[in-house]
Amino acid sequence: MNNTFTNNVNQSTQQQYLDLQSFETQGQQIQKNIYFEQQDKLDGVSVRINFLKKVLAVLLIEFFITFVIFLIGEFTYLLDVFLEYIIICTYYDKYGDETYEHCYYYFAPTWVFYLFLSASMTLQFTLYFGRQSGRQVMHPYLFFFFYQIFFGFTFTVIWTIMNLNINIMAMFVTWGTVALIIFGLMCYVIFEEKDLSFQVGAIMVFVISLFVFIIFVIIDSSDALQFLLYAFISIIYGLYLVLELRLMLNQNSLKLQIDEYLVLSMLLYALMLQPVVRICEFIYNTCITCSS
Secondary structure: OHHHHHHHHHHHHHHHHHHHHHHHHHHHHHHHHHHHHHHOOOOOHHHHHHHHHHHHHHHHHHHHHHHHHHHHHHOOOHHHHOEEEEEEEEEEEOOOOOEEEEEEEEEEEOHHHHHHHHHHHHHHHHHHHOHHHHHOOOOHHHHHHHHHHHHHHHHHHHHHHHHHHOOHHHHHHHHHHHHHHHHHHHHHHHHHOOOOOHHHHHHHHHHHHHHHHHHHHHHOHHHHHHHHHHHHHHHHHHHHHHHHHHHHHHOOOOOOOOOOHHHHHHHHHOHHHHHHHHHHHHHHHHHHHHHO
16 A cells, blocks of 8 residues: 555656646747747847848849849840840931931830839839738749849849940949948948947948049049049948938838848849839828828
């Protein structure tokens, strides 16, 4: 009988121990879930810094890929698919017997360019307004691939139009300065280990743009006004880049997670399309406010 009582006590104690162990395991699991849930948010300074490093690094890679696409299109006939050469001639009789011909030409985008532009807008709207559900339509790397194809060629055509209508120096100086700005912002985040504020970003944009302007003026002072125009374009683009970076990081509607640095880099890569997105967002919010 004593053995039976002892066995019952041991089984009861063992069962309580097992239940307690199970309870502790569940508690630990809950704590782990809370921990990982907090880690998925961009609230911590160290988390935001690591996130910014990846965003700016990927953005710099995207600019480099676009530059490679531009070089390929510049030395091949690839861009002929996106641009067409149009000649317009006017005939008039000046002296009665002789007919004179006056012709001028220009480059115009083809339907392929507008198709790629529409696809780029679709991707931008999907990533920005789609939130979590929209981003799950495709794998992030597929989004990245399609961004490089559609907006990459769209961006390249814009570079080419700058090259044809102004000169190739305008393209290299302007977008080269923008690439230096992105590189400078990335270096600041890496070496200073600080979150990038708009004030610091704006100062770096001005300093880098003016530095490039001074260098080119020293090399060739005869084109100082053109270099000043290139610096002005770079400053405007750089300031808007920093502004959108801060807005998207602090915007709760985007619901960016810690592993979605590709999403933010792609949104910033298609920065030329972002004003249209902002206008649509403003109209939508205004309609919601008026209806409520």
